[in-house]
Amino acid sequence: MSGASGIGTVGTEWWRHAVVYQVYVRSFADGDGDGVGDLPGITSRLPYLRDLGVDAVWLTPFYRSPQHDHGYDVADYTDVDPLFGSLSDADDLIATAHDLGLRVIVDLVPNHTSGDHVWFQAALAAEPGSPERARYLFRTGRGTDASEPPNNWRSVFGGPAWTRVGHTDQWYLHLFDTSQPDLDWRNPEVAQMFLDVLRFWLDRSVDGFRVDVAHGLLKEASLRDQRLVGEASDIFEVGGHEDDEPMWDQPEVHDVYRQWHAVLADYDGDRMAVAEAWTTTVEANARYVRSDELHQAFNFDWVMASWSAAAFAAVVTTTLPAMTAVGGAPTWVLSNHDVHRHATRYGGGETGRARARAATLVSLGLPGSAYLYQGEELGLEEVDVAPDDRQDPSWFRTGQPGRDGCRVPMPWSGDHPPYGFGPGTGQPWLPQPDAWASLTVAAQQGVEGSTLEFYRGALAARRSLTDAPSEVSVEVSGDVLTVVRGDLTIVLNCGASPAPLPAGTLVAASGPVGEDLPADTAVWLTPTG
Numbered sequence: 001m002s003g004a005s006g007i008g009t010v011g012t013e014w015w016r017h018a019v020v021y022q023v024y025v026r027s028f029a030d031g032d033g034d035g036v037g038d039l040p041g042i043t044s045r046l047p048y049l050r051d052l053g054v055d056a057v058w059l060t061p062f063y064r065s066p067q068h069d070h071g072y073d074v075a076d077y078t079d080v081d082p083l084f085g086s087l088s089d090a091d092d093l094i095a096t097a098h099d100l101g102l103r104v105i106v107d108l109v110p111n112h113t114s115g116d117h118v119w120f121q122a123a124l125a126a127e128p129g130s131p132e133r134a135r136y137l138f139r140t141g142r143g144t145d146a147s148e149p150p151n152n153w154r155s156v157f158g159g160p161a162w163t164r165v166g167h168t169d170q171w172y173l174h175l176f177d178t179s180q181p182d183l184d185w186r187n188p189e190v191a192q193m194f195l196d197v198l199r200f201w202l203d204r205s206v207d208g209f210r211v212d213v214a215h216g217l218l219k220e221a222s223l224r225d226q227r228l229v230g231e232a233s234d235i236f237e238v239g240g241h242e243d244d245e246p247m248w249d250q251p252e253v254h255d256v257y258r259q260w261h262a263v264l265a266d267y268d269g270d271r272m273a274v275a276e277a278w279t280t281t282v283e284a285n286a287r288y289v290r291s292d293e294l295h296q297a298f299n300f301d302w303v304m305a306s307w308s309a310a311a312f313a314a315v316v317t318t319t320l321p322a323m324t325a326v327g328g329a330p331t332w333v334l335s336n337h338d339v340h341r342h343a344t345r346y347g348g349g350e351t352g353r354a355r356a357r358a359a360t361l362v363s364l365g366l367p368g369s370a371y372l373y374q375g376e377e378l379g380l381e382e383v384d385v386a387p388d389d390r391q392d393p394s395w396f397r398t399g400q401p402g403r404d405g406c407r408v409p410m411p412w413s414g415d416h417p418p419y420g421f422g423p424g425t426g427q428p429w430l431p432q433p434d435a436w437a438s439l440t441v442a443a444q445q446g447v448e449g450s451t452l453e454f455y456r457g458a459l460a461a462r463r464s465l466t467d468a469p470s471e472v473s474v475e476v477s478g479d480v481l482t483v484v485r486g487d488l489t490i491v492l493n494c495g496a497s498p499a500p501l502p503a504g505t506l507v508a509a510s511g512p513v514g515e516d517l518p519a520d521t522a523v524w525l526t527p528t529g
C-alpha cells in the first residue's frame, strides 16, 4: 500500500473539482450547414452538455484566423472568425451557458500569432532591427550567405523551426507551422497586448482560459543550439522529452503568469486559467499552478500512461504530492484534440472501449478536476482519415498521419453522414465513418449499457464526491489498481481475467459486473450498511 496524500481540492473555487468538457469548435455542431462547426451550433447543443452533467465547457480557438492550424494561428484575438460566427454569437453562447449553469473557458494562444496578424505583416514589411520585427524572433542566418537557420531547433510539426524571409539574411522562429511565428515575450509590447486580450474576454464574462503552449513563451535568451540526444522526433510532442530544451519551460515564463494571476483575481467569480505545459517532470508542471500563477495544468502523464495498473498508480502517486506541495488541484485528462482517442490507445474495438470507460471512471473518482474530450462519451475511436482528406499541418510537414483522426465531427443522430452534425447534406469537413450510425447521441440516449448512459451515470455519481477527502491511498496487486479515498474505493482490473470484487455497495461500474470484477472494468464501492 502506498499513500499519496492530499491535494488542494480544499477550497471552494469551482475549478478545483470541475468536470470540463472540451469542445473542438470545428467539429462539435454546425449551425449553418457549411460542414464546419460554429458557435451557434454549439449554443444549440449546450442543453446536451448540461444533461450530460459536466460543469464547464472549454472551447478551442474561434478567433479570426486563416485556419492553417485550425484556429491555433490567430490573426485577431478579439474577434470571431466569420467561419464560426460573430462576437454577438460568442456573447450568446456565454450567456446561454451561464443560464444553464455551465462555465465557459476559452483558448488563449500567446506563444505565436498567425502570419496574417497585423503585427507579423508589419514585421515583414519593416527593416531588420525595427520595432516591428522586435515583436517576433527574427535572427540572421548562419553560414557565409546566411542560408542556414540561426540554430538547430526543430518545429513540433516537423522540419526546421526557422523560415527565411525571402532571400534576405533574416529568418524567423516558429516552433510550430511556418504560418505561426513565435512572439518575443521579452518585448513589453507583447506582454501588454495579452493583458488587454485577457481583459477583453473577461469583460465578456468568460470564466477562464486554456493557455496554449504555456511552457513555451520564453526561450533561453541566447537562442543557442539544442543539445540533441539521438534522433530528433517528428512525432507530435510539445517538448518535455529532451534533456536539453532551451525553447521550453524557462524560469522567466512564470513572471508572465504572476501578472495574469493578478488580472484574473481582479474579477469576481473565481476566474481561472489552465496550462497546456508539457514538462519533463511533474514538479516542473506543478510550478505553473503555484498559488500566485495559473490555477491548473493538464496532467499529460495521465494521458501517456499505458493500460496497466502500475502505470496508472505511478501517475497518481507522483501527481498528488507534487500538487500538494504547491496547493494546486490536479487534473485528470485521457483525451484531447492532439492525441489518439483513449479507446484506440487502449487497443480499440470493444476491448478498447471497455478499457476507456474503466479509465474514465477512475479519473472521475480521483480528487481534483477532470477534462473530457467531445465524443469520448460516445465511445468514439480514432478515425483512419484518408490521406487526401487530412488537414493537420503536421501531416503536410512530416507525412505522418497527424491529429485529424480525433477531430472528426460529432455524430448526433441519423444513419448516415453528417449524422445530425448540421443541416447540410453529405460529409462535413472531415468525413465521418459509416460505422458511426450506431454511436450517435440519439442511438445511445436512454439505452442501458451504452457509453453515453455510462458517462451520465458516472458524472451523476461524482456529484456526491464533492466533499470527499483529497487524500488517497493507492495499491497495486498484480493487474488490479485500488484507490481508497475516504469512503470511496475505486478498483480497476487491467488484467485479462476476472479479479475478486471487494465487499461493498456498488456505486458505479464501467461495465457489467457479477460476483467478480471482469477484465477491463472499474467500479466504485462504498461500505455496505
Ligand code: NOJ
Pocket: 069, 072, 073, 109, 176, 212, 213, 276, 337, 338
Ligand atoms: C497545442 C494545441 O493543442 C495544438 O492543437 C496546436 O497545434 C499547438 N498547440 C500550436 O498552437
